[in-house]
Structures are given as C-alpha cells and as structure tokens.
Amino acid sequence: MSKKIGDVILDLQNISLRFGGVKALTDISFDVREHEIRSIIGPNGAGKSSMLNVINGVYHPQDGKIFWHGQERRKMEPHMAAQQNIARTFQNIALFKGMSVLDNIMTGRITKMKSNFIEHALWFGRAKNEELEHRRKVEEVIDFLEIQHIRKTPVGRLPYGLQKRVELGRALAAEPSMLLLDEPMAGMNVEEKQDMCRFILDVNDQFGTTIVLIEHDMGVVMDISDRVVVLDYGKKIGDGLPDDVKNNEDVIRAYLGAGH
Amino acid sequence: MLYREAGQFKTTYAADQQLFPIRQDRIGVITLLLIAFIGVPLFASEYWFSAILIPFLIFFLAALGLNILTGYAGQLSLGSAAFMAVGAYAAYNFQLRIEGIPILISFLCGGLTAAAVGILFGLPSLRIKGFYLAVATLAAQFFIVWCLTKFPWLSNNSSSGVISTQQLIIFGHELKTPTEKYLLVLSIVVVLALAAKNLVRSSTGRAWMAVRDMDVAASVIGIRLMPTKLLAFAISSFYCGVAGALYAFCYLGSVEPDGFSLDMSFKILFMIIIGGVGSIMGSFLGAAFILLLPILLDVLLPFFAGLFGLPFSSATVSHIQILIFGALIMFFLIVEPHGLARLWQITKEKLRLWPFPH
Ligand SMILES: Nc1ncnc2c1ncn2[C@@H]1O[C@H](COP(=O)(O)OP(=O)(O)OP(=O)(O)O)[C@@H](O)[C@H]1O
Ligand SMILES: [Mg+2]
Numbered sequence: 001m002s003k004k005i006g007d008v009i010l011d012l013q014n015i016s017l018r019f020g021g022v023k024a025l026t027d028i029s030f031d032v033r034e035h036e037i038r039s040i041i042g043p044n045g046a047g048k049s050s051m052l053n054v055i056n057g058v059y060h061p062q063d064g065k066i067f068w069h070g071q072e073r074r075k076m077e078p079h080m081a082a083q084q085n086i087a088r089t090f091q092n093i094a095l096f097k098g099m100s101v102l103d104n105i106m107t108g109r110i111t112k113m114k115s116n117f118i119e120h121a122l123w124f125g126r127a128k129n130e131e132l133e134h135r136r137k138v139e140e141v142i143d144f145l146e147i148q149h150i151r152k153t154p155v156g157r158l159p160y161g162l163q164k165r166v167e168l169g170r171a172l173a174a175e176p177s178m179l180l181l182d183e184p185m186a187g188m189n190v191e192e193k194q195d196m197c198r199f200i201l202d203v204n205d206q207f208g209t210t211i212v213l214i215e216h217d218m219g220v221v222m223d224i225s226d227r228v229v230v231l232d233y234g235k236k237i238g239d240g241l242p243d244d245v246k247n248n249e250d251v252i253r254a255y256l257g258a259g260h
Numbered sequence: 261m262l263y264r265e266a267g268q269f270k271t272t273y274a275a276d277q278q279l280f281p282i283r284q285d286r287i288g289v290i291t292l293l294l295i296a297f298i299g300v301p302l303f304a305s306e307y308w309f310s311a312i313l314i315p316f317l318i319f320f321l322a323a324l325g326l327n328i329l330t331g332y333a334g335q336l337s338l339g340s341a342a343f344m345a346v347g348a349y350a351a352y353n354f355q356l357r358i359e360g361i362p363i364l365i366s367f368l369c370g371g372l373t374a375a376a377v378g379i380l381f382g383l384p385s386l387r388i389k390g391f392y393l394a395v396a397t398l399a400a401q402f403f404i405v406w407c408l409t410k411f412p413w414l415s416n417n418s419s420s421g422v423i424s425t426q427q428l429i430i431f432g433h434e435l436k437t438p439t440e441k442y443l444l445v446l447s448i449v450v451v452l453a454l455a456a457k458n459l460v461r462s463s464t465g466r467a468w469m470a471v472r473d474m475d476v477a478a479s480v481i482g483i484r485l486m487p488t489k490l491l492a493f494a495i496s497s498f499y500c501g502v503a504g505a506l507y508a509f510c511y512l513g514s515v516e517p518d519g520f521s522l523d524m525s526f527k528i529l530f531m532i533i534i535g536g537v538g539s540i541m542g543s544f545l546g547a548a549f550i551l552l553l554p555i556l557l558d559v560l561l562p563f564f565a566g567l568f569g570l571p572f573s574s575a576t577v578s579h580i581q582i583l584i585f586g587a588l589i590m591f592f593l594i595v596e597p598h599g600l601a602r603l604w605q606i607t608k609e610k611l612r613l614w615p616f617p618h
Pocket of ligand 1: 024045047050
C-alpha cells in the first residue's frame with residue numbers, strides 16, 4: 001500500500017471499564033495512527049463495542065487515560081466527539097427510522113450548521129443558504145455511496161444492507177477525520193460486503209480518513225487492515241500487523257475456544 | 261393522473277427544498293388560503309364563525325404545538341391545556357398592567373411566558389422518558405391550574421380566578437364581529453403554521469426527530485440533547501400559549517382556570533393521535549375531526565333515533581360520542597398510528613398512480 005500513515009492521533013492507556021461487577025475492559029492500551037485502518041477483533045462479548053463507546057465518549061472508563069492529538073482528554077460527552085470530528089456507525093443500526101435517507105444524512109452535518117431556530121422558522125438569513133450548501137455536500141455523499149435512487153425513501157422501508165450503507169453515509173456527511181465502524185458488514189451477503197469494503201477503502205484512500213473497524217469476517221480484516229488489535233474477555237491478547245496477529249498463539253486459542 | 265410529480269423535474273436543490281415541492285400541493289394550499297380568507301367571510305354565518313371556525317383554528321394551533329413536542333421531538337405531554345392557560349392569563353395581565361401595550365404584543369408575550377413555563381416543566385425530560393415524563397407533565401397540568409386559582413393577583417382578584425378579557429383593538433380599530441375575530445385568528449394561525457412547517461424541515465426539526473428516533477445516535481452525531489429537548493418544550497408551549505390567548509380573547513371572552521382542564525389536554529392529544537403524530541397536516545385534520553364529529557353526531561344521532569322511533573336524550577348522545585371517540589382512538593393507535601394524515605398520504609400516493617393500479 002502506497003498511502004502514508006501518520007503519527008499517533010489517538011492513544012489509549014490502561015483503560016478499564018466496569019459495569020457493576022462485569023469487567024468489560026481490563027487495562028487495555030493501544031493507539032491509532034493517522035490515516036490507518038485499525039481493526040479491533042475478538043469473540044462475542046470481548047469488549048469491542050465498549051472500546052468504541054469509550055473512544056467517542058458514550059462510556060466513561062473508570063481507569064486509564066486517553067490522549068487525542070497528544071492532549072490528554074478530560075471526561076467527554078458524546079456530542080463533543082462529533083465536534084472533534086469523530087463519527088461512527090453502530091452495531092445495531094441506529095438510523096432515525098421516521099426520516100428519509102436524505103434527512104438522515106443531512107443530520108450528519110448538523111454540527112456544521114450555524115443558523116438558529118428563529119432563522120429556520122422564518123426561512124430567512126443563513127437558514128436557506130445553509131440548507132442548500134449542505135444539501136450539495138450530502139448529495140456528494142449520496143453519489144459516493146451510490147444510493148441516489150433511494151434519497152427520498154423513509155429508512156425504515158429499506159433492506160438491511162442499504163440501511164447499513166445509509167448509516168455510513170450519515171457518518172461520512174460529517175467529513176470526519178476519524179471514523180469508527182462497528183461491524184459494518186454484519187449480516188450482509190458477499191456482494192454487499194464487497195461494496196462495503198470498497199467504500200471503506202475509498203474513504204480511507206480518497207479522504208485520508210482514519211478508520212477504526214470492528215469486524216468478525218477474518219478474510220476482510222486481514223485484507224484491509226493496517227494493524228489489528230485482538231480482545232478477549234475484556235483483555236488485549238494481541239496487537240500488530242495482520243500477519244503477526246494471525247499467527248499469534250493466544251489469538252488462535254481464543255478463536256478456537258470461542259468456536260469460530 | 262391529477263396528482264403527480266412526474267414531469268415536474270427539479271433542476272436545482274432549491275426547487276426540491278421548497279415549502280411545497282409538488283405543484284398540486286402548492287395550488288391546494290393557495291386555494292385553501294383564498295377560501296379561508298375571502299370565500300368563508302363572504303358566506304359563513306355568525307354561528308359558524310363563533311361556534312366552529314374560531315375554535316377549530318385555535319385548537320389546530322394548540323394541536324400543532326403539542327405535535328411539535330410529541331410528534332416531532334418525541335416527548336409525550338399531558339399539559340397542553342395548562343400551557344394554554346398560561347398564555348391566556350399572561351396575555352390578560354400584560355394588557356391589564358402595561359399601559360397601551362398593543363394586543364398582538366400581549367399575545368406574543370403570552371406565548372413567551374408559556375414558553376418559559378414550558379422550559380421549566382421540560383427539565384424532567386432530561387432525565388426521564390415516555391410514561392414517566394407524561395406523569396411529570398400531568399403535574400404541570402394540575403399545578404398551573406391550581407396556581408391560577410390560588411393566587412388572586414393573576415386574575416386581578418376576581419372570584420375563583422375568572423377573567424374577562426380586554427377589548428381587541430388593532431391599529432386603533434376594535435374587532436367586534438365574529439368575522440373580524442375570525443380573520444385575526446386565521447392570520448395568526450397561518451403565520452405560525454408556516455413557521456412550524458419551516459422549523460420541521462430545517463435542521464431544528466431534524467434534530468428533534470433524531471432525538472425522537474434514537475437519542476444515543478443523535479448525541480454521537482453532535483446533537484446536544486438538553487437544548488434540543490428544551491427548545492421543543494419552549495416552542496410547543498409558545499404555540500399552546502398563543503392558542504390559549506386566542507381562546508380567551510377571540511373565542512370565549514371570559515375564562516376560568518378550571519376551563520383549561522385535563523380533559524382539554526386529552527382532547528388536544530387525541531387530535532394529534534387521530535390526525536397524525538409528527539405531521540402538521542395531521543394537527544389540522546385531527547382538530548377538524550375532533551371538533552366536527554360531535555356536531556355531526558348531534559345532528560345525525562337524533563335523526564337516526566327518530567327514524568327508528570327510539571327515545572333519545574342528549575345524555576345518550578354524549579355517551580355515544582364518548583364511545584365512538586374511544587373506539588376511534590383505539591383504531592388509530594392500533595391500525596394507523598400515523599393517523600388521518602397518513603391515510604391522506606396513501607390516498608395521494610394512489611392518486612399519483614391513478615388511473616393505473618401499479
Ligand atoms: N451498557 C452496558 N451495561 C452493562 N453491561 C454492558 C454494557 N455494555 C456492554 N456490557 C458488557 O460488556 C461486555 C462487553 O460487551 P461489548 O458489547 O463491548 O462486546 P463486543 O465485543 O462488542 O461483543 P459483540 O461481538 O457481541 O458485539 C459484555 O459482557 C457486555 O454484557
Ligand atoms: Mg459489539
């Protein structure tokens with residue numbers, strides 16, 4: 001791969017997260033470099049989704065430090081992650097069911113809109129121009145993901161694979177510098193997976209977006225990741241290049257043990 | 261093929277983002293406005309204005325307010341009537357206590373006062389959802405009505421809190437006839453309905469719907485839940501407040517706190533359930549339906565009873581009304597949660613294809 005991988009932009013140190021007695025994450029450290037595709041793998045319940053939730057402030061770890069662009073991050077609310085240009089998709093699709101594809105993707109740009117509700121009510125001042133300007137950006141995302149034909153469809157009516165794609169679109173609309181993807185290909189057929197892979201690689205390639213990816217399909221992970229971290233029961237058991245991880249004894253054991 | 265968008269190609273995003281992108285809708289709305297502003301005043305009787313059209317417009321406004329909060333922002337409220345009361349009493353007090361304040365400014369201030377109270381009672385929504393929030397707004401309903409009865413200052417020391425509203429003077433002209441009052445109410449309602457339509461198609465509306473549909477995803481996108489929910493409470497209460505002021509000043513002329521009862525809050529809630537939750541059109545249809553149905557039944561039931569020679573008292577009529585309401589509400593909750601507006605939508609989709617079935 002010819003792309004340039006940059007410096008560490010996100011550094012997690014000794015993160016521990018508990019829910020009552022359940023230890024979701026125990027003393028985990030790993031980092032993410034600019035422009036790379038960093039995968040998190042592990043059996044069910046290993047703590048992968050929790051990791052993403054820690055990164056964007058949905059969960060607050062009891063122990064550990066997080067550095068973002070070299071600065072230690074204080075306790076953060078989810079909406080602040082968006083302001084820092086971190087976008088994500090969810091394991092269970094989290095689209096806004098009552099809205100059209102277009103409106104869902106438009107919400108992705110909400111932090112970039114400056115007009116206030118009075119301007120909206122009167123459709124006056126910045127309101128109208130902003131709406132147009134952001135619509136143009138959103139249409140670029142729609143073209144990129146090849147979903148022009150379903151723009152006006154309520155998302156609830158779409159098949160699963162397309163919903164996943166729309167959710168990616170909503171995240172991309174924010175023009176994130178870091179994109180967190182929680183099992184974007186789960187439940188997809190081979191063709192849909194190929195499309196999704198292509199989109200992820202294109203995003204990474206064309207926009208230089210750093211990607212943190214959770215995925216169960218080992219073929220895909222080994223193919224597209226720059227580095228892989230492996231979790232099991234909330235602990236880190238492997239970290240490195242795809243090939244190194246593949247041959248790591250602990251990893252093989254965890255996966256065989258979990259019946260994969 | 262009377263109603264369709266085929267052939268109306270949008271060449272710019274601006275054209276696609278118009279208030280009413282489909283030409284027939286535009287024509288429909290303009291026709292409706294012309295009828296409302298010019299046709300109706302020419303033909304309707306006084307009875308129609310004061311007993312049907314004015315209350316219909318006012319309840320449409322209140323239902324719109326509730327729909328913003330419940331339908332768009334997903335926060336259930338059982339306190340709409342109380343917020344109307346706040347608007348009515350506040351407008352009355354502004355008129356009473358500020359020398360020479362124009363009546364429209366009083367209405368505006370009534371709405372703003374209701375908005376402030378709405379924010380206050382919206383605070384629990386930051387912690388609780390759904391059923392529990394509904395109970396909290398129920399507390400608002402009782403507390404506000406209680407306050408208005410308890411503190412005589414609010415009703416200028418009148419007995420049991422009854423207020424008689426001041427004259428309606430606009431630009432030196434006193435509005436006396438039902439027609440004039442109707443036109444005033446209509447103008448205010450049209451302006452506020454257009455503003456609501458603009459709000460819900462902008463990023464304000466999208467933020468509300470996002471919070472309604474999936475609040476975790478909304479916050480991850482960068483929507484701050486607290487201001488978004490409180491704004492919905494404020495604007496919703498503003499609409500209810502203005503509706504309340506109009507209810508007192510242009511409809512009844514004299515109101516008491518107990519008039520803004522829980523029954524009335526439920527009536528407004530039923531309007532949006534039957535009309536359509538999350539739809540401006542739904543508030544309109546729902547208000548029309550709930551206000552017109554009793555009038556219709558009043559006429560029809562005795563007629564049919566007479567036909568079959570059954571004895572019929574007015575008490576029976578009102579019991580049957582309640583039965584029919586109950587049945588309809590269950591029907592809409594179970595079969596068509598999006599209400600009349602959705603049925604209207606389906607009809608339009610069919611019309612779009614008509615006369616071809618596919
Ligand atoms: N909000 C929560 N409250 C309580 N426990 C939680 C919560 N979120 C996660 N957990 C627990 O933390 C552990 C890790 O869950 P997590 O969802 O991070 O796993 P995962 O690796 O994403 O698994 P999967 O492959 O099934 O998605 C599990 O035991 C889970 O039950
Ligand atoms: Mg998970």
